[in-house]
Amino acid sequence: MANQQPNSENPRIDIEYRRKKSTEEMRYQIISFTLMIFLTLVAFFAVGYDGFSGWFTVPFIILLAVIQVIFQLYYFMHMSHKGHEAPALFLYSGVLVGAITLLAFLTIIWW
Amino acid sequence: MSTYAQKQGFGATIWDYLTTVDHKKIAILYLIAGGFFFIVGGLEAMFIRIQLAVPNNDFVSAGLYNEILTMHGTTMIFLAAMPLIFAFMNAVMPLQIGARDVAFPFLNSLGFWLFFFGGVFLNLSWFLGGAPDAGWTSYASLSIASEGHGVDFYALGLQISGAGTLIGGINFLVTIINMRAPGMTYMRMPLFTWSTFVVSALILFAFPPLTVGLFLLIFDRMFGGNFFDHTMGGNTIIWEHMFWIFGHPEVYILILPAFGIFSEIFATFSRKRLFGYSSMVFATVLIGFLGFMVWAHHMFTTGLGPIANSIFAVATMAIAVPTGIKIFNWMFTMWGGSIKFTTPMLWAVAFIPSFVAGGVTGVMLAVAAADYQYHDTYFVVAHFHYVIVGGVVFALFAGAHFYWPKMFGTMLNEFLGKITFWLFLIGFHLTFFIQHFLGLMGMQRRIVSFLPGQGFETGNLISTVGAFFMAVATIILLINIIMTTVKNERVGNDPWGDGRTLEWALPSPPPFYNFKQLPLVRGLDAYWLEKMEGKKGMTPAEPLGDIHMPNNSFIPFVISLGLFVAAFGAMYRAETAWGIPVLIIGLLITLGSMAMRSIKDDHGYHIHKEDLMDDDDNKGVKA
Structure with a gap:
């Protein structure tokens, strides 16, 4: 384990607390990783299964993809931690601008 | 005496500027390049006005007129207004937040050289078979049909300079988020810094x-694509949407820094805190946000349908609200203030009625039903020149006079400055006010000539006379700049006497490391606070220590040069044998110099504490 030894001279560092935090973090990562594998399998199944029409499969796997992106950002890229407000703000602004563009293209250009 | 300040020869100075990563020197580069393109665009404007001075004029041919008109718009927006704004952002913003440089000095230099080579490439079209002639909007069906290489120059040149702008915007964002001095919270940032922040976000999303x-x-033009060709399943309207999704935020990218510059000027020369600071910040952010929801108001007549037209009309009118908040706040800042009518303040005061006139015609144009009448007439031309000249160009002139001492250490002559102001103000209103009526009388925009006997003669003649007033005003400004540079009378930290923000706590121009010790910011208008408590300078927030500085680099110039070469290859690929090799060589130059930058470690250097202590006491923040 990397944080068995404190790498700082500060005597007030609580190793027990740190270890508990890391374990907790690790648990979340493993849970979300398992879920992501599971969602990928579900997506493959949805595409491979003949009983679903394309009108169900396409929106469904897009939805799964969105969930995976959220897992990726929040658990693996630590956006759930403090200090990520500015990146989050800009990510969401970008998503908003992109979504408005898509909406406009879908409603007033092509249909 | 430090070894860093040595007299240089002319060649060494040129080399210094070619390789510099110092934000203050890059600001000067932006100012010179932007000023040059401003004069080029201004000459094109003069040719337009001479051609339209009398009916049935043949000063230029119709084809050449289209090229002049296209290049006037493209040059003024992309190669003059934006770089000049970037000049002030680079010169002032890092000083205002108490930083030693921008976050990525190397990228800052790369951004400038990309813009510069893109601009040069675009303007070389004049000598290589004809400039672009499809209007600055370059609407797809027209631009696809345009013969020769004009529109290719437009697309490739703007692609290169646009990359530079995007790099600059990201750089400013990171600088403002990460490099504010201790105590400089978001709500203590000067308004020019706030507008730089919002504008950089707009650049990030609009470019x-x-x-x-x-x-x-x-x-579509060079590689046989069919995105805009409806006979091949494409759609020409896609270009219009893409262009205006960028283009509308673009006009806010121009005007918001102008608002920022004026906010600083109003507060400084009214000797009052800016009225309603937090509502000003809120209004700036709101204008930036709404700027992305209104692009289709440029396209009311393309047949979007009544629902889309109504939505975009209402969203457009909503922007008048935050803008109105700003106008009233500026007036309340002056109210009861001890006003000094210096040259920058004259520009600022004249800006309010001029810009409001442009805003009001903007709301008129936002009424979708009425827009069918105004569309593509001189009414639109008058409207956007009132907002862009009356807003942005006024701010650039005001900013040039206001920040000149901070950038160059000398004061522009106030008397000549006021002559410039009055001539330009009169010329501006002469030129553009009458165009409202020409438009309402039915004169189309972009038209090469008009017939006698339709009532357009007097209006167009007045408009041309006004343009000459503006030209004379600009020449006087140039004379002023040359005179000031030759006289070279150095000024101190706070030459206006009423500086409020951090940049005025530094010498003019600041030492290359800006702050010897980072300042402690105790509130809005940090320097003013200290002055009011009888202190001579800022309280330092850190002990004197070594300062880490980046090394100069020639690589940004080479990266940009490579793309410049590659653009020629891409353009002449189809008709010449050397096209493909040149394209490949250009890209190899770019990629090779990028690889060199990545592989070679460049850790910069340190200015040692001892050298800083030896430096004259009037440099840097007094401890």
Whole structure:
């Protein structure tokens, strides 16, 4: 384990607390990783299964993809931690601008 | 005496500027290049006005007129207004937040050289078979049909300079988020810094649509694509949407820094805190946000349908609200203040009625039903010149006089400055006010000549006379700049006497490391606070220590040069044998110099504490 030894001279560092935090973090990562594998399998199944029409499969796997992106950002890229407000703000602004563009293209250009 | 300050020869100075990563020197580069393109665009404007001075004029041919008109718009927006704004952002913003440089000095230099080579490439079209002639909006069906290489120059040149702008915007964002001095919270940032922040976010989101649109245009024209060709399943309206999704935020990218510059000027020369600071910040952010929801108001007559037209009309009118908040706040800042009518303040005061006139015609144009009448007439021309000249150009002139001492250490002559102001103000209103009525009388925009006996003669003649007033005003400004530079009378930290923000706590121009010790910011208008408590300078927030500085680099110049070469290869690929090799050589130059930058470690250097202590006491923040 990397944080068995404190790498700082500060005597007030609580190793027990740190270890508990890391374990907790690790648990979340493993849970979300398992879920992501599971969602990928579900997506493959949805595409491979003949009983679903394309009108169900396409929106469904897009939805799964969105969930995976959220897992990726929040658990693996630590956006759930403090200090990520500015990146989050800009990510969401970008998503908003992109979504408005898509909406406009879908409603007033092509249909 | 430090070894860093040595007299240099002319060649060494040139080399210094070619390789510099110092934000203050890059600001000067932006100012010179932007000023040059401003004069080029201004000459094009004069040719337009001379051609339209009398009916049935043949000063230029119709084809050449289209090229002049296209290049006037493109040059003024992309190569003059934006770089000049970037000049002030680079010169002032890091000083205002108490930083030693921008976050990525190397990228800052790369951004400038990309813009510069893109601009040069675009303007070389004049000598290589004809400039672009499809209007600055370059609407797809027209630009696809345009013969020769004009529109190719437009697409490739803007692609290169657009990359530079995007890099600059990201750099400013990171600088403002990460490099504020201790105590400089978001709500203590000067308004020019706030507008830089919002504008950089707009650049971040608005330039990618332009990049995509330009790539589609490049593919359609040079590589046999069919994105905009409806006979091949494409759709020409896609370009219009892409262009305006970029283009509308673009006009806010121009006007918001102008608002920032005026906010500083109003507060400084009214000797009052800016009225309603937090509502000003809120209004700036709101204008930036709404700026992305209104692009289709440029396209009311393309047949979007009544629902889309109504939504975009209402959203457009909503922008008048935050803008109105700003106008009233500026007036309340002056109210009861001890006003000094210096040259920058004259520009600022004249800006309010001029810009409001442009805003009011903007709301008129936002009424979708009425827009069918105004569309593509001189009414629109008058409207956007009232907001862009009356807003942005006034701010650039005001900013040039206001920040000149901070950038160069000398004061522009106030008397000549006021002559410039009055001539330009009179010329501006003469030129553009009458165009409202020409438009309402039915004169189309972009038209090469008009017939006698339709009532357009007097209006157009007045308009041309006004343009000459503006030209004379600009020449006087140039004379003023030359005189001031030759006289070279150095000024101190706070030459206006009423500086409020951090940049005025530094010498003019500041030492290359800006702050010997980072300042402690105790509130809005940090320097003013200290002055009011009888202190001579800022309280330092850190002990004197070594300062880490980046090394100069020639690589940004080479990266940009490579793309410049590659653009020629891409353009002449189809008709010449050397096209493909040149394209490959250019890209190899770019990629090779990027690889060199990545592989070679460049850790910069340190200015040692001892050298800083030896430096004259009047440099840097007094401890």
